[in-house]
Structure formats: structure tokens, C-alpha cells
Amino acid sequence: MNLPRRRFDALIIGAGGGGLRAALQLARGEAHVAVVSKVFPTRSHTVAAHGGINAALAHVVPDNWHWHMYDTVKGSDYLGDQDAIEYLCRAAPRVVYELEHMGVPFSRLPDGRIYQRPFGAQSQDFGGAQAFRTCAAADRTGHAILQTLYQQNIRARTHFFDEHFALDLIRDTDGHVLGALVLDMASGEPLLIESKTTLLATGGAAQIYKTSSNASINTGDGLGMALRAGIPLQDMEFFQFHPTGIVGKGILITEGARGEGGFLVNGRGERFMDRYAPNSKDLAGRDVVSRAVMTEIREGRGCGEHENHVELRLDHLGTEVVNSLLPVIRDICQTFLGIDVSREAIPVAPTAHYMMGGIPTDRQGRVVAPERHGAEEAVPGLYAAGECACVSVHGANRLGGNSLLDILVFGRAAANHIAEYLGEHRYHRPLHQGSVDFALERLARWDRTGSGETVPGLREELKSTMDWHCGVFRDETVLKAGLDKLLDIERRLDDARLRDHSRRFNTARIEALELENLVETALATVVSALGRTESRGAHYREDFPQRDDAQWLRHSLYHRDGRQLEYKPVRMKPLSVDSIPPSIREY
Amino acid sequence: MRFSIYRYNPETDAEPRMQRFELESVSRGMMLLDALLRFKEQDESLVFRHACGEGHCGADGVNVNGVNVLACTTRLSILREPVQVTPLPGLPVIRDLVVDMEAFFSQYRAVRPYLIADDPEPEVERRQSPEQRAGLDGSFECILCACCTTQCPSWQNNPERYLGPAALLQAWRFLNDSRDTATEERLNDLAGPYALFRCRTVMNCVNVCPKDLNPTEAIGRIRRLMLKSSL
Ligand SMILES: Cc1cc2nc3c(=O)[nH]c(=O)nc-3n(C[C@H](O)[C@H](O)[C@H](O)COP(=O)(O)OP(=O)(O)OC[C@H]3O[C@@H](n4cnc5c(N)ncnc54)[C@H](O)[C@@H]3O)c2cc1C
Ligand code: SF4
Numbered sequence: 063m064n065l066p067r068r069r070f071d072a073l074i075i076g077a078g079g080g081g082l083r084a085a086l087q088l089a090r091g092e093a094h095v096a097v098v099s100k101v102f103p104t105r106s107h108t109v110a111a112h113g114g115i116n117a118a119l120a121h122v123v124p125d126n127w128h129w130h131m132y133d134t135v136k137g138s139d140y141l142g143d144q145d146a147i148e149y150l151c152r153a154a155p156r157v158v159y160e161l162e163h164m165g166v167p168f169s170r171l172p173d174g175r176i177y178q179r180p181f182g183a184q185s186q187d188f189g190g191a192q193a194f195r196t197c198a199a200a201d202r203t204g205h206a207i208l209q210t211l212y213q214q215n216i217r218a219r220t221h222f223f224d225e226h227f228a229l230d231l232i233r234d235t236d237g238h239v240l241g242a243l244v245l246d247m248a249s250g251e252p253l254l255i256e257s258k259t260t261l262l263a264t265g266g267a268a269q270i271y272k273t274s275s276n277a278s279i280n281t282g283d284g285l286g287m288a289l290r291a292g293i294p295l296q297d298m299e300f301f302q303f304h305p306t307g308i309v310g311k312g313i314l315i316t317e318g319a320r321g322e323g324g325f326l327v328n329g330r331g332e333r334f335m336d337r338y339a340p341n342s343k344d345l346a347g348r349d350v351v352s353r354a355v356m357t358e359i360r361e362g363r364g365c366g367e368h369e370n371h372v373e374l375r376l377d378h379l380g381t382e383v384v385n386s387l388l389p390v391i392r393d394i395c396q397t398f399l400g401i402d403v404s405r406e407a408i409p410v411a412p413t414a415h416y417m418m419g420g421i422p423t424d425r426q427g428r429v430v431a432p433e434r435h436g437a438e439e440a441v442p443g444l445y446a447a448g449e450c451a452c453v454s455v456h457g458a459n460r461l462g463g464n465s466l467l468d469i470l471v472f473g474r475a476a477a478n479h480i481a482e483y484l485g486e487h488r489y490h491r492p493l494h495q496g497s498v499d500f501a502l503e504r505l506a507r508w509d510r511t512g513s514g515e516t517v518p519g520l521r522e523e524l525k526s527t528m529d530w531h532c533g534v535f536r537d538e539t540v541l542k543a544g545l546d547k548l549l550d551i552e553r554r555l556d557d558a559r560l561r562d563h564s565r566r567f568n569t570a571r572i573e574a575l576e577l578e579n580l581v582e583t584a585l586a587t588v589v590s591a592l593g594r595t596e597s598r599g600a601h602y603r604e605d606f607p608q609r610d611d612a613q614w615l616r617h618s619l620y621h622r623d624g625r626q627l628e629y630k631p632v633r634m635k636p637l638s639v640d641s642i643p644p645s646i647r648e649y
Numbered sequence: 650m651r652f653s654i655y656r657y658n659p660e661t662d663a664e665p666r667m668q669r670f671e672l673e674s675v676s677r678g679m680m681l682l683d684a685l686l687r688f689k690e691q692d693e694s695l696v697f698r699h700a701c702g703e704g705h706c707g708a709d710g711v712n713v714n715g716v717n718v719l720a721c722t723t724r725l726s727i728l729r730e731p732v733q734v735t736p737l738p739g740l741p742v743i744r745d746l747v748v749d750m751e752a753f754f755s756q757y758r759a760v761r762p763y764l765i766a767d768d769p770e771p772e773v774e775r776r777q778s779p780e781q782r783a784g785l786d787g788s789f790e791c792i793l794c795a796c797c798t799t800q801c802p803s804w805q806n807n808p809e810r811y812l813g814p815a816a817l818l819q820a821w822r823f824l825n826d827s828r829d830t831a832t833e834e835r836l837n838d839l840a841g842p843y844a845l846f847r848c849r850t851v852m853n854c855v856n857v858c859p860k861d862l863n864p865t866e867a868i869g870r871i872r873r874l875m876l877k878s879s880l
Contacts, residue, residue, distance in 0.1 A: 101698075101700055101708060102754075104792070105700045105701070105706040105707065106706075107700070107701065107706075109701065109792075110703065110705050110706070158774075159772070159773055162775060163770050163774075164764060165763060165764030165766075165826070165829075167782065167789045167826075168774070169779075169782065170777050170779045170781075172779060173776070174777055175773075175774060175776065200786075202789075202790060205705060206789060210763075210764075214764075216763060217761075248743055248749075277700045277701040277706065278699060278700060278702060279700045390705075393704075394703060397722050398703075516693075517693075518689075518690050518693075560693070561693050561694070562693050562694040564694065565660060567696050567743050569689075569697075570689075
């Protein structure tokens with residue numbers, strides 16, 4: 063087959079905040095960069111981040127990066143790598159100021175500095191009073207950041223391949239990653255992009271769940287690509303359920319709503335968070351608040367006819383606060399619920415939101431996998447950043463406002479390392495047809511005709527399975543049953559057929575390719591969850607309700623081959639300060 | 650509920666046609682996107698764009714009964730039957746409801762939609778008062794859905810020369826940013842009888858914008874600024 067080819071120094075797969083920040087860093091240098099995205103860049107899901115980005119700027123109350131680091135380590139339930147967390151928190155102010163210089167329209171304080179709001183699990187002085195650490199552009203922070211980054215990339219003349227779907231990485235027999243095979247959606251034809259370096263920045267995967275705050279495009283494609291290239295996934299059992307999704311729909315109500323003074327009540331009108339987190343109350347860690355909400359519901363104190371939710375109240379904040387600081391929340395509730403939040407309560411329940419795990423990387427964004435010389439060995443030519451990567455700064459539970467920070471800090475760090483790598487590797491390695499065939503076969507498989515199961519049918523089954531079998535509360539019986547169902551879905555996937563075999567903008571075909579990635583991601587999640595027989599952060603095992611540091615203070619690595627798990631130590635040593643030892647996590 | 654949806658795949662169809670679809674049960678709060686997704690389950694060859702489903706990303710602009718909307722935030726209960734769904738007008742159709750937006754984005758790029766600040770960069774943020782920052786409200790929220798531009802008669806008549814409301818709103822967003830230093834260049838870019846001045850204040854853009862933005866007003870402000878700077 064005569065495959066069209068393009069050649070670049072750096073290929074970036076994903077045009078969300080992570081991918082665009084990396085692209086900008088490289089395009090401003092000397093590298094020839096290509097960005098591939100399955101949607102037009104500003105449609106990427108970073109657009110939906112409302113609340114803001116954390117940085118210890120100390121604009122409202124005293125703050126410093128070390129306190130931010132402490133909160134992040136504690137929030138991670140001590141599973142985060144402390145060197146990476148120190149790097150994250152120290153880089154934060156600089157990254158935020160850079161955004162401001164690029165043009166992000168941050169909200170402002172009266173003196174003209176960047177506005178900061180309080181978010182969950184933020185403290186001053188290592189666990190003291192509430193901090194105000196989240197920099198915001200009203201409640202459109204993600205939109206503002208994403209557009210600004212795209213705009214500056216226009217200025218830097220980055221080369222975009224919009225609406226191109228990445229199918230698989232190309233890896234040679236020496237293990238080097240040489241680029242990717244992508245599908246031009248408009249023409250439906252494959253295109254080979256050769257590149258000296260490849261960065262995966264494909265974002266999250268909460269579409270494995272039915273009730274989710276994520277866009278339909280968040281299907282874990284980068285995770286599937288990594289697994290098929292023989293790279294393991296780290297800490298996949300840790301999936302964050304955000305406590306305030308609109309019940310039944312999963313649409314997110316930002317934590318910023320509680321940051322600005324909103325609170326939760328149960329069916330009896332009680333502010334139940336007082337009982338679960340006496341100090342931080344409604345602003346405790348997300349895992350804590352989600353479990354509290356689910357406990358209220360399970361014990362019969364839910365709201366509404368079905369007692370299946372609790373209520374988030376903002377009606378005491380006044381229209382002024384709502385209009386200036388939470389306009390998106392106001393509009394979402396008006397559009398999707400027909401309610402006026404300045405008078406009525408919002409019905410909420412936990413919604414699948416964020417994947418703490420992902421493709422294992424080091425602080426420079428290099429993908430690391432145990433192949434020959436231990437778990438920290440870099441895969442030559444391959445990088446990952448953003449939600450699809452696991453550095454790990456979020457450990458077992460991410461703090462609100464730390465993901466936008468993560469994607470930018472490590473998108474930038476990865477780009478800096480790529481630039482270095484390009485200096486040392488001046489030529490493309492030879493690429494043999496054999497290494498592309500695998501990816502082409504995956505595409506050709508969907509040309510099989512005949513009757514068989516449908517893609518939407520299997521996808522809906524997968525999502526319900528994940529909701530039922532791998533949610534806020536887990537135990538061995540429920541997880542095992544879930545795994546059996548997933549394995550069955552995986553088997554039946556082979557019999558699935560498309561009805562539409564046309565080429566041009568065939569979204570049914572795209573959905574089929576996405577389903578393959580959803581299945582890979584869901585399996586990784588459930589297998590990892592079964593493996594970890596303790597409760598930590600977002601992973602709560604009712605059969606093992608305690609955290610077990612002696613045995614489990616370690617990262618899991620899931621291999622696709624044989625669905626094996628192995629483990630590697632948490633990096634407890636920060637870069638310059640003392641290690642923060644595990645202790646009881648209370649809010 | 651009855652629908653009639655535009656279908657055209659240039660790969661296989663000689664010409665476009667309208668296809669009927671029926672929705673058996675319409676639950677309260679159901680959106681047009683929900684209906685389209687149902688139809689795709691019945692006939693997987695039906696093609697449209699969508700992503701966030703909440704009105705933030707701007708992917709799913711379509712024309713419904715003559716008016717441009719976002720499918721994900723349009724309630725079925727307000728629509729007249731049979732609901733006619735066609736692609737955004739004035740742009741080449743790739744397939745079904747998917748249009749080629751390159752012309753729209755190239756007009757966006759033409760207004761240099763990025764902050765240009767030539768003064769030295771401070772080590773912290775540039776200061777901006779809350780009042781100056783408020784000047785960006787009503788423009789930075791644009792999600793580039795193209796609902797406004799493709800509904801504008803002036804743009805439809807001069808799609809090559811008139812930049813259209815969305816691009817001009819973004820021109821204003823940077824002209825009105827207290828941090829931007831390229832006012833003169835920006836105004837020069839917009840000079841001439843077409844780029845800016847083809848706006849006839851028909852206000853279609855204002856009526857259809859899903860984010861309640863007001864490009865017409867922004868265009869008026871650019872004109873006033875231009876007048877002031879030419880005095
Ligand atoms: C509703 C919501 C609110 C949030 N609010 C906040 C907040 O206030 N603060 C915070 O810190 N975090 C927040 N988060 C989390 C944060 O927004 C995300 O984790 C982050 O934006 C992810 O960025 P990313 O660059 O990794 O991925 P994304 O922005 O999701 O981008 C992924 C990119 O990859 C591309 N892609 C994917 N697969 C393929 C493929 N196969 N081929 C080609 N391209 C592909 C997509 O087109 C897209 O361009 C929120 C998340 C949600 C869902
Ligand atoms: S101004 Fe409104 S209608 Fe026009 S592109 Fe922006 S959001 Fe869409």
C-alpha cells in the first residue's frame with residue numbers, strides 16, 4: 063500500500079492544554095512541530111475546566127509552594143511521587159504568570175493582580191487555615207487557557223492536523239517510537255507521520271463510565287495506543303469521582319461553587335459534611351466528599367423521590383456573586399435543569415471525573431517502562447503529558463485545580479526535554495513497513511462486513527458495567543463480576559461489525575476505534591482495582607477499608623500482555639526539602 | 650416527534666436529500682443532540698460533530714428550522730415540527746451536518762487573534778484593574794461555533810471579503826485588552842470598505858449566539874475607535 067507520509071521533528075498527539083503548551087514551547091524554539099487532534103483544538107476537553115488552576119501566589123492570604131506541596135502529598139494519600147510534586151508546586155507561579163503574559167483573561171483583584179479563590183483541601187501552614195490558591199478566569203478558566211494557548215500557537219505557526227485520529231504508535235524492533243499512524247477523518251484515508259519524538263497528550267477517559275463529567279471524545283485513545291505498543295499503565299485503580307455532578311446526567315458543578323460558599327445538604331436538610339470532615343467540611347478532599355454523599359444516599363438520607371442524590375445550595379450567595387464568579391454554573395443549571403441557582407438547590411451525586419493513573423512518565427515527561435533495566439527506563443522517542451500521563455503528582459486522589467497545573471507544567475517540561483533530545487538525535491531512524499502493518503490491520507479489521515454486534519450496544523454495556531462494578535465503593539465480589547463482564551465484552555468486540563463502510567468523515571468507524579480503547583482502559587482499571595487490597599484515596603475497598611502503608615505504599619503497573627500487574631516504589635524523596643511521611647489523613 | 654435531516658455524502662450521493670426520522674418518546678429536558686444520537690443508533694451513517702455536550706466546546710452548531718443553534722443546548726420542547734435540521738449555511742458540506750470550517754477559521758486567524766504585548770515582560774503578571782478586565786467580558790467567551798457568521802446576510806454575500814461577526818468580535822477582544830499594544834496595526838488590518846464595514850447591523854449574530862454575546866455592538870465599537878484614531 064502506498065501510504066502518504068509526513069516527517070516532523072516532534073509529533074504531539076492531542077491539542078488540549080497539555081499538548082498545546084508543549085507545542086508552543088517547541089514552536090517558539092527551532093523544532094518542526096506537528097499537532098494532531100481528533101477535534102478542532104479549541105473543542106478539546108480542557109475547555110470544560112471551570113474552576114481554576116493552583117499556584118501559591120499568596121494574593122489573598124499568605125501562601126507558599128511548600129504548603130501547596132504538603133496539601134498535594136496529603137491529598138494524594140501519600141501515593142504521589144514527592145520529587146514530581148515539589149517540581150509541580152515550585153513551577154506553578156511561573157506557569158501561571160506565563161499564561162497571563164500570553165493573554166489569559168484572568169479575573170482580577172481590586173489591585174489588578176490575578177484573582178484567587180479557595181478550593182478543596184487547600185491549607186496554609188501545613189494543614190492550618192483555608193488557603194486561596196486557585197487562579198481563575200471567572201468559571202471559564204479552562205476555556206480561557208485553551209483558547210489562549212491555541213492563539214499563541216497560531217502566532218508561532220505550529221502545524222496543525224485538525225480532525226485527524228491517531229490510530230497507533232509506530233515502534234521499531236529496538237523499541238524506539240518513530241511516530242504514529244493517523245486517520246484523516248475528512249477523507250477517511252490513513253497517513254503516516256514520522257517523527258523523531260512523539261508526545262501523547264490525549265487527555266482523560268471517563269467515557270468508560272456512564273455517569274461522567276467528560277466529553278464524548280474522552281475515550282482513552284492514548285492509553286490504548288500505549289498498551290498496544292507494549293507500555294504498561296500506572297495506578298489505573300485510582301479514578302476520581304467528583305462529588306457534585308448533576309444527578310442522572312453527570313454534568314459537573316465545579317468545586318469552585320463550594321469554594322465561593324456553596325454547601326451540601328441531605329434529605330433531612332442537614333449539612334452532613336460537618337460529620338465527615340469537621341474542619342474542612344464541604345471543602346474536604348474529593349474522595350472524602352464523594353464517599354460522604356454516597357453514604358448519605360445509601361443510608362436513606364438522600365433527597366428527592368428516589369432519594370438518589372443530595373443538594374448543593376448556592377441560593378444564599380446572592381445574584382451578584384453568582385453572576386460574576388459562577389456564570390457558567392448559572393447557565394448550565396438553567397439550560398439542563400431549568401432552575402435558577404440563586405433561588406433553588408442543585409440536585410447532585412458523584413460523577414466519574416478524572417483519571418489519576420495513566421502512562422508512566424518521569425519528571426521530564428519521558429515515558430518510562432520496565433523493559434530491560436528497571437521501572438524507570440525511558441522508552442526512546444516517547445513522551446506523555448496531561449491527563450493521560452501519570453507522573454505521578456496526584457497519587458490516589460487529585461486536588462481540584464491541580465490538573466490544569468499538571469498539564470501545563472509537564473507539557474512544558476516534556477517539550478524542554480524533547481528539544482534536548484532533538485539536539486542529540488539529528489536524524490530520523492529508518493522506518494520499515496512491518497512496523498506499520500499492525501496499525502493498518504487494526505483499521506482494516508473494521509472493513510469486515512456481515513451482521514454482528516453493534517458498537518453502541520457494546521459501548522453502553524461497558525459503561526453500565528463500570529458504573530455498577532467499579533464505582534465509589536468496591537469489593538472483590540463486585541469487581542470480579544465486573545471483570546467477567548468486561549472480558550465477555552472484549553470477546554464479543556471481535557464479532558462487532560460496522561454497517562457503514564464509507565470513508566469520508568465516517569464517525570461510526572471512529573466510534574468503533576474508540577470503543578477498542580475504552581475496552582483496554584476499562585480492563586486496566588478493573589484489574590488494577592482488584593489487585594489493590596487496601597483503601598487509599600479514590601480507591602475504596604469495602605473488604606479492605608484501611609490504608610496499608612506497609613504493603614501498599616507503591617504504584618501499580620498494568621501490562622496488557624497477560625493482564626499482569628507489577629509494582630514499583632513511590633518516590634518519597636523530594637528534590638530539596640524533607641520527605642513528608644504518611645500519616646492519618648483527616649480534613 | 651418528527652424530524653427531517655439533511656443527508657449528503659459526496660462520495661456516494663449524486664445530490665443532497667432530506668431524510669425523515671421519528672422520535673417515539675421525548676422525555677423532559679431532552680436536547681436536540683440527544684435526538685441526533687438516537688438517530689445515529691438507528692442509522693450509523695448519519696454524521697454530525699459533537700464533543701462536550703454542554704455548550705462549552707462549540708462543535709455541534711447546526712441549522713434548525715432556519716436558525717443556527719448548538720444541538721446540545723437546544724431543547725426539543727421549543728422546536729416546531731417537523732424539525733428541519735441542516736448544516737450551518739454558507740460553508741461547503743463535507744458530509745451530512747458536517748461542514749468544512751476552514752474559511753471561518755482563516756478569517757479568525759486573519760484578525761491576529763492573540764495578545765500582542767511589546768513592552769518588557771514583568772517577572773509577575775501584568776496588572777489589569779477589574780474594570781479593564783470587565784471589558785473582556787462579552788468577547789473572550791466566544792466558542793468559535795460559527796453560528797453567528799454563517800447566519801449573517803452580509804457575510805453570505807461577501808464571504809471572501811467581509812470578516813464576519815465572530816472574527817470581528819475577536820478583533821475587538823484584543824483591541825479592548827488593556828495589555829495589548831498593537832491597536833494601530835489591528836485597526837489598519839480592518840481598514841477598507843469590506844473587512845469591517847460590510848456590517849449592516851441586521852443583528853442576526855446577536856439573536857443566534859448561544860453564548861449571548863453581541864458581535865454587532867463590538868463592530869460598532871471598533872468603528873468608533875477607528876474614527877477616533879483617524880481624527
Ligand atoms: C467538567 C470538568 C471540569 C474541570 N475543571 C477543572 C478545574 O477547574 N481545574 C483543574 O485543574 N482541572 C479541571 N478539570 C480537569 C482538567 O480540565 C483536565 O484534566 C485537563 O484539561 C486535561 O487536559 P489534557 O490536555 O490532558 O487533555 P484534553 O484537553 O482532554 O485534550 C485531549 C486532546 O487529545 C486529542 N485526542 C484524544 N484522542 C485522540 C486521538 N485518538 N487522535 C488524535 N487526537 C486525540 C483530543 O482531540 C484533544 O485535543 C476539569 C475536568 C472536567 C471534565
Ligand atoms: S460570537 Fe457567539 S455565535 Fe459567534 S462564534 Fe462566538 S459563540 Fe458562536
